[in-house]
Amino acid sequence: MSEGQYWFLLTASTLLALIGFYFGQRNWRRLRLIEDTATARVRSAHQGYLELEGIGRLMSGVPIVAPLSFTHCLWWRFSVAEKQTTGENDTWRTIRKGVSDNLFHLEDETGQCIIDPDGAEIIGETTRVWLDDSGEYRYTESLILIGQPLYAIGEFRSISPAEQYNVADITRDLIRSWKQDQVTLLKRFDGNRDGQIDEKEWQLVRKVAEVQAQKEFEKRAQQPQIHTLFKPANSERPFILSTHPQQGLRHRYRLWAMGALAGFFLFGSVAVWLWMS
Numbered sequence: 001m002s003e004g005q006y007w008f009l010l011t012a013s014t015l016l017a018l019i020g021f022y023f024g025q026r027n028w029r030r031l032r033l034i035e036d037t038a039t040a041r042v043r044s045a046h047q048g049y050l051e052l053e054g055i056g057r058l059m060s061g062v063p064i065v066a067p068l069s070f071t072h073c074l075w076w077r078f079s080v081a082e083k084q085t086t087g088e089n090d091t092w093r094t095i096r097k098g099v100s101d102n103l104f105h106l107e108d109e110t111g112q113c114i115i116d117p118d119g120a121e122i123i124g125e126t127t128r129v130w131l132d133d134s135g136e137y138r139y140t141e142s143l144i145l146i147g148q149p150l151y152a153i154g155e156f157r158s159i160s161p162a163e164q165y166n167v168a169d170i171t172r173d174l175i176r177s178w179k180q181d182q183v184t185l186l187k188r189f190d191g192n193r194d195g196q197i198d199e200k201e202w203q204l205v206r207k208v209a210e211v212q213a214q215k216e217f218e219k220r221a222q223q224p225q226i227h228t229l230f231k232p233a234n235s236e237r238p239f240i241l242s243t244h245p246q247q248g249l250r251h252r253y254r255l256w257a258m259g260a261l262a263g264f265f266l267f268g269s270v271a272v273w274l275w276m277s
Contacts, residue, residue: 006274013271020263027257030238034250037153042227043110049237051153052229053246054108056115058146064102068141069128074104075117075144075241077125083136092138106150111227115152117241119231123252124243144243151246154239155232158225170213175205 040050056074058064066076077099081092105112125142132139144150178185189201189208197205231239242249 010271010274013267013274017264017266017268017271020260020265020267022260024257024261024264027253027260030240031250031253031257033238034153034240034246034253039246040156041110042106042108042113045113045156045158045227047157048155049153049232049234050156051151051246052106052108052113052156053149053151054106054113056144056146056148056150056243057105057107057112059103059105059114064100064104066141066143067098068139071143071145073143073145074148075102075122075125076100077122077142079140081138081140083138106152106229111224113152113156113227113229115150115241116228116230120154120239120241122241123249126243144241148243149245151242151244151249152229152240154229155237156227156229158227160220160225167210167213167217170216171206171209174209174213178205178209 034051037049037051039053040046042052042054045052058072058074063072064074064076065071066073066078068078068080077097079094079097081094084091084093101116101118103114103116106115107113122142122144125144127140127142129138129140131137178188185197185205186195189197189205191201191204192198240249244252
């Protein structure tokens with residue numbers, strides 16, 4: 001072979017070997033992490049990095065609708081590509097794309113956890129590809145559907161509604177809302193009917209607000225905790241959402257790791273042979 005061909009093959013095989021090594025190690029680490037992390041239950045889960053299994057459910061409020069097919073779902077990702085013809089070759093250029101960041105629930109037999117999919121590695125989504133009538137545009141849409149089994153591993157946090165505000169915060173918000181309705185405020189607290197709230201009357205406003213705020217705080221303290229799962233700050237810990245059960249997910253990562261490492265040894269051997277020849 002020519003010198004140019006030799007250096008091209010050596011560079012290509014070395015690069016492919018390095019890529020195989022990277023993805024082999026990456027998938028193997030994910031496999032070991034999933035195997036070593038115990039599956040928690042929402043109600044009794046500890047705070048921190050953990051895995052959950054359950055069913056994907058919508059939260060109350062505005063539904064999540066995929067932008068291309070208008071399918072009601074939990075999560076979506078889409079792209080629109082336009083055909084580009086150069087000579088006899090056709091290529092596709094992406095002209096629009098997007099991904100959902102809407103929150104949804106993972107539900108198990110003990111409770112519900114809010115899933116924030118931002119930054120998640122999504123595996124097992126339902127994907128559909130189609131062309132328009134002219135064949136000039138290609139549409140790709142991936143979905144996690146309502147009611148699908150869901151596996152998730154990420155950072156878990158539980159928040160009590162009472163922890164979000166203290167009595168002073170609630171008191172301040174109450175007084176602010178009362179000030180916006182001056183007619184009602186004067187009717188309730190203008191004892192001398194002079195059309196304004198004097199210092200003594202403001203003391204009464206604050207006292208009433210504090211009593212009401214304390215009752216509201218105690219009411220919130222009785223409400224169940226809000227559980228959330230999201231992307232960890234530590235980049236070494238992956239955030240994975242999958243519609244495959246844990247066993248199937250482990251099998252996939254094992255195959256991906258073995259395939260990538262096989263590529264590493266194959267192309268690495270070629271690179272060594274070329275270098276030594």
